[in-house]
Amino acid sequence: MxxxxxxxxxxxxxxxxxxxxxxxxxxxxxxxxxxxxGLIMVFHITPTIVAMVFAINIFLESNFLxxxxxxxxxxxxxINIPMNILPMAILRPISGSASLAIMNDIFNLFxxxxxxxxxxxxxxxxxxxxxxxxxxYFGSIKVTKTRYxxxxxxxxxxxxxxxxxxxxxxFFG
Amino acid sequence: MVxxxxxxxxxxxISYSLLTGNIETINTGILTHATxxxxxVLEMMPLIILWTGIMKIAEASGLLxxxxxxxxxxxSKLFPSLKKDHPALGYIASNIAANMLGLGSAATxxxxxxxxxxxxxxxxKDTATEAMITFLVLNTAGVTLIPTTVIALRLMHGSxxxxxxxITSVIATAISSISGLTLDYFIxxxxxxx
Numbered sequence: 001m002x003x004x005x006x007x008x009x010x011x012x013x014x015x016x017x018x019x020x021x022x023x024x025x026x027x028x029x030x031x032x033x034x035x036x037x038g039l040i041m042v043f044h045i046t047p048t049i050v051a052m053v054f055a056i057n058i059f060l061e062s063n064f065l066x067x068x069x070x071x072x073x074x075x076x077x078x079i080n081i082p083m084n085i086l087p088m089a090i091l092r093p094i095s096g097s098a099s100l101a102i103m104n105d106i107f108n109l110f111x112x113x114x115x116x117x118x119x120x121x122x123x124x125x126x127x128x129x130x131x132x133x134x135x136x137y138f139g140s141i142k143v144t145k146t147r148y149x150x151x152x153x154x155x156x157x158x159x160x161x162x163x164x165x166x167x168x169x170x171f172f173g
Numbered sequence: 174m175v176x177x178x179x180x181x182x183x184x185x186x187i188s189y190s191l192l193t194g195n196i197e198t199i200n201t202g203i204l205t206h207a208t209x210x211x212x213x214v215l216e217m218m219p220l221i222i223l224w225t226g227i228m229k230i231a232e233a234s235g236l237l238x239x240x241x242x243x244x245x246x247x248x249s250k251l252f253p254s255l256k257k258d259h260p261a262l263g264y265i266a267s268n269i270a271a272n273m274l275g276l277g278s279a280a281t282x283x284x285x286x287x288x289x290x291x292x293x294x295x296x297x298k299d300t301a302t303e304a305m306i307t308f309l310v311l312n313t314a315g316v317t318l319i320p321t322t323v324i325a326l327r328l329m330h331g332s333x334x335x336x337x338x339x340i341t342s343v344i345a346t347a348i349s350s351i352s353g354l355t356l357d358y359f360i361x362x363x364x365x366x367x
Contacts, residue, residue: 008274016227020234027230034229038222041285042214049217050210055182057209058202064189093313104326112332118341121327125320125342127349128272130313133284135175137309138301140285141292145300148360150174152306153313156353160314163348167341 041140048139052132056095065090082106082116089123093130093157100124119168127160217281224282228267237263244269251311251354252304261290265308273318284312303361310357314350318343 020027059065065087076083088102103120110116130153138146190199231237241248241262248255248262255262264287271280291305292298320342327335 009279013227016231016234016236019236020230023234025230025233030230030233031226033226034232035222035226037229038225038282039218041225041282041289042218042221045285046211046214049214050207051179053210053213054203054206055179055186057206058186058190058199059182061198061202062186062190062195063193064185067189067193100322100326103323107326107330112327112330113334117327117332118338121320121323121338122341122345125317125323125338126345128313128317131175131178133313134309135179136281137284137288137312138175138305141288143292143295143299143301143305145297146174147301147306148357149301149306149309152310152353152357152360155356156310156314156349159352160345160349163345164341167344171341 044142045136045140048135052135056098056132060091060095060098082110084109085116085119085123088120089161092123092127092161093154095132096129115168115172118172119164122164122168123161126164127157130154130157220279221282221285224279225286228264228283228286232260232263237267241266251307254302254304259290260293261287261304264290268308269311269316272312273316280312284308307354307357307361310353311350314346314353316346316350 017027020030069083069086069090072086073083076086084102084106088099088106091102092099103124106120107117112118112121131150134146134150134153138144138149186202187199190196190202228237231240238258244266245257245262248266249257252259252262252265264283268280268283268287271283287308288305291302291308295302295305319339323338323342324335327338
């Protein structure tokens with residue numbers, strides 16, 4: 001499976017270059033033109049990324065989430081599911097690297113083939129970082145009125161998280 | 174909305190740190206995490222420049238148009254407000270394809286480019302269009318068929334069957350995308366009736 005995804009990028013680049021060459025496009029000059037647009041794009045997204053990364057990182061380091069969720073600990077002990085999964089589910093829409101770090105901890109503590117290890121894997125694989133993607137994509141074109149985008153995105157995340165719990169339970173529970 | 178979340182994150186981080194006496198951590202955090210953001214930009218920059226350059230060739234040669242035409246039956250249902258040959262569609266198709274294959278780093282430049290094309294014929298420049306929102310919902314639901322990072326990490330931690338979670342991820346991701354798109358569809362339909 002990993003080899004398939006490894007060969008796709010080289011083949012994709014090869015196809016684009018060959019097809020462009022065959023269609024008599026000046027591939028080098030066109031590349032430079034596009035790359036310049038890319039550089040301007042980077043310039044436009046820098047403030048958004050700095051703002052989001054800053055807020056997310058200081059939020060994570062304050063340990064507010066662990067504190068706020070500690071009152072739920074008895075319930076998790078009762079149903080025999082390690083507590084670690086909850087901050088991961090909450091952080092998944094905010095920060096991909098934070099939820100990945102928690103998944104890594106879960107693998108270290110319980111192993112990847114434990115129930116919670118499989119649940120964490122499914123959670124990580126089933127959705128993307130909604131808030132970050134939204135801020136980045138809208139920030140890059142300076143759209144500030146995002147209308148119903150965030151509620152719908154978070155709704156999709158919530159359904160994905162619920163589905164991850166149920167599906168993992170059905171398959172591996 | 175992003176405005177509120179951003180303010181909430183910072184407010185909670187600082188007040189909770191002060192209350193729990195973590196002054197050292199929050200102080201260092203504020204002073205160092207602008208660097209973390211710039212580092213992330215620097216990490217992304219090479220790939221964004223490379224992919225926007227390569228995709229420009231695909232655009233100029235007409236390959237991108239062929240690609241979006243292949244996915245047209247699906248795309249025209251998802252984006253009824255876009256014309257059949259809208260320049261954003263090729264990038265949307267590439268973005269979805271890259272996400273599905275778990276090539277997240279390639280997906281971002283395509284997505285940014287798609288937003289740029291959608292913004293070109295947006296009558297209200299500061300307001301999101303229907304097509305933009307549908308695209309974002311599709312994107313944030315993360316339609317991933319091969320979660321490469323997760324599989325790599327499972328392998329690293331000695332899993333006996335690192336790919337067994339593909340099936341559960343795909344089902345969960347499908348449920349997430351379908352619920353997001355359904356809600357998006359009903360909101361659009363209601364807005365039109367108003």
